[in-house]
Amino acid sequence: MTATTLCRAWLIQRADGFRLGFTDHDTSLRFDGTEFRPDHGMSARALVQGSGLAVDNSEAEGALSDEAITERDLMAGRWDRASLNMWEVDWTDPVRRKLIFSGGLGEVTRSGGAFRAELRGLSEALNMPQGRVYHPRCSARLGDRSCGLDLADAAFCHEPVVEGLENGVRFRFSRFGAFDAGWFERGSLLVLDGAAQGLHGAIKNDVALPNGGREIELWQELGILPQTGDRLRLIAGCDKRAETCREKFGNFVNFRGFPHLPGEDWLMAPGAGGRHG
CATH class of the missing domain: 2.40.10 (Thrombin, subunit H)
Structure with a gap:
């Protein structure tokens, strides 16, 4: 690619399938069946990418627009967890392009009619805890697959x-x-x-x-x-306790906590080794 004809283009896709293409070039680009438009005032900061498993780090920012990213959509969470791909493109020949970032939107902030969104790379998932947590309270979210509760039930x-x-x-x-x-x-x-x-x-x-x-x-x-x-x-609200799961929701069979797990005060009590062995 020639440095003087390089621009950036990025494609954002929401969880509901809605797609938007942006570019920092002064005219529209088209490739992969998507039009990348320059008139939404969106730009991206310089990308910071680490080697190995380091987390990619960058930000995208732009003006709120009724035609593109609206303040109401942002506040309603419609852009949460949207996927994002970014390319360096030769605007004289969009076929000549290189994918430089793939990930999604993280924290989004709004101020003065503009927004700023954190970009999170694919390695971000490696920072998430894996496996089960051993705790007296339930680790499931009310109504999720582990919980199994139907929140459309009129009782809840x-x-x-x-x-x-x-x-x-x-x-x-x-x-x-x-x-x-x-x-x-x-x-x-x-x-x-x-x-x-x-x-x-x-x-x-x-x-x-x-x-x-x-x-x-x-x-x-x-x-x-x-x-x-x-x-x-x-x-309805859930405080994650076994008693609540059993008495309020009648769902103790799906309880994902360990209510009989000894607390730290019991384990650390003087002489516990002999009495608790």
Whole structure:
């Protein structure tokens, strides 16, 4: 390749299959059936790549655009875990190109109408813990394959509509299903329609009100506030304890913890060697 005719092109694909092509060249490029457009204001910092198993490290940044990467999509998590490939391309002949990065998007931050996304290489997965963790509490996530619980069951979810919202984090409902107080604490809230559709938050408190109503408080305000009449889905919370799995969810057969594992205080007690052998 000739250095004076080199540019970069990168392809981002979301988990739902939506694809976008970008380039830092001043005109569009096309290869592999994708158009790489320059008009989204996206650029990438110099790539840092280590030898061996070192983690590749870089960032992509650009302006938020209604046609490309929108603030609402970012806040809704639609770009989370999107895959990314980056090439060096001879813009005079796109057939002459070299793949220099393959990985995905990591942490995405937003400020002043722009975004910045961390790029994570394929070796990032080598930093993840492997195998099971031996701990009294469950290692599964509620509703995942290990847990096996069907969160669509009416006993574990509720779909009210927004009636009132205070300080962006407290939702109040005048009527609520027959759920015990605290049923949704440590659970999650998902917005099903409206401008905030797809946004989700972690539930901090679930308080039964004296008049039969309910107050659901989130740990953090949603990026776009739901409006009165928008539908929500509340998912029950799990504190990972064996008692909760057995009594609240009736799912102890799938419990992925070790509730009878001795604690550190028991193992380290003076004279434990003789008494605990």
